[in-house]
Amino acid sequence: MKGTILEYNEVSRSGVISGDDGQRYSLDVADWKASQLPRAGNKVDFSVNGDKAEAVYSEAAxxxxxxxxxxxxxxxxxxxxxxxxxxxxxxxxxxxxxxxxxxxxxxxxxxxxxxxxxxxxxxxxxxxxxxxxxxxxxxxxxxxxxx
Known part of the structure; x- marks a missing residue:
C-alpha cells in the first residue's frame, strides 16, 4: 500500500502513516527499510498488518x-x-x-x-x-x- 508519513518522533522512533485507503497506521523504525530516517511528508510504500505498517520503503522522490x-x-x-x-x-x-x-x-x-x-x-x-x-x-x- 502507498501512503504518506504524517509524523515521526525521533526520540520514540515511531510515527504515523496515512495510507491511501484513508486509514492511519503506526510506524516503528524497525520496519523502516531506507537508509535515511523517516520524515514527515515522505511518500512511502508499505505492507499492512492490522493497524501497523511493516516493511516500509521510501518512494524515490x-x-x-x-x-x-x-x-x-x-x-x-x-x-x-x-x-x-x-x-x-x-x-x-x-x-x-x-x-x-x-x-x-x-x-x-x-x-x-x-x-x-x-x-x-x-x-x-x-x-x-x-x-x-x-x-x-x-x-x-x-x-x-x-x-
Missing part, C-alpha cells in the same frame, strides 16, 4: 527534490536579485519584495539592489550546501521563505 534544488540554486545565482528563485519555489510575496527592492534600489544609489543581490547569493550557497532531503523539508514542505 529524491530526484524531484534534487532537480528542484539545482534549479532554485541556479536561479538564485543568475537571476536571484530579481527574486526568480523565490517565484520558482512558490514564494510569490518574497519574490515581489526582492524584485521591487532591486528595481527601486537604483533610486537610492544602488545600495538596496546590492543588498538584495547579496541575499540572493547567500541563498544560492545555502541551497547548494543543504542535502536534497533537507532542502525539500525546509523549502518545499516546510515553506521557509528566507534563508
Amino acid at each position: 529524491s530526484s524531484d527534490a534534487s532537480s528542484k534544488k539545482i534549479a532554485a540554486a541556479l536561479l538564485a545565482f543568475f537571476l536571484g536579485a530579481f527574486g526568480a528563485h523565490k517565484f520558482y519555489l512558490g514564494y510569490t510575496k518574497q519574490g515581489v519584495i526582492m524584485l521591487l527592492v532591486f528595481i527601486f534600489g537604483f533610486i537610492l544609489i544602488g545600495i538596496p539592489s546590492m543588498i538584495i543581490a547579496l541575499i540572493a547569493f547567500v541563498e544560492f550557497i545555502i541551497y547548494l550546501v543543504k542535502s536534497d532531503a533537507d532542502f525539500e523539508q525546509t523549502y518545499v514542505i516546510g515553506r521557509k521563505p528566507w534563508f
Whole structure:
C-alpha cells in the first residue's frame, strides 16, 4: 500500500502513516527499510498488518527534490536579485519584495539592489550546501521563505 508519513518522533522512533485507503497506521523504525530516517511528508510504500505498517520503503522522490534544488540554486545565482528563485519555489510575496527592492534600489544609489543581490547569493550557497532531503523539508514542505 502507498501512503504518506504524517509524523515521526525521533526520540520514540515511531510515527504515523496515512495510507491511501484513508486509514492511519503506526510506524516503528524497525520496519523502516531506507537508509535515511523517516520524515514527515515522505511518500512511502508499505505492507499492512492490522493497524501497523511493516516493511516500509521510501518512494524515490529524491530526484524531484534534487532537480528542484539545482534549479532554485541556479536561479538564485543568475537571476536571484530579481527574486526568480523565490517565484520558482512558490514564494510569490518574497519574490515581489526582492524584485521591487532591486528595481527601486537604483533610486537610492544602488545600495538596496546590492543588498538584495547579496541575499540572493547567500541563498544560492545555502541551497547548494543543504542535502536534497533537507532542502525539500525546509523549502518545499516546510515553506521557509528566507534563508
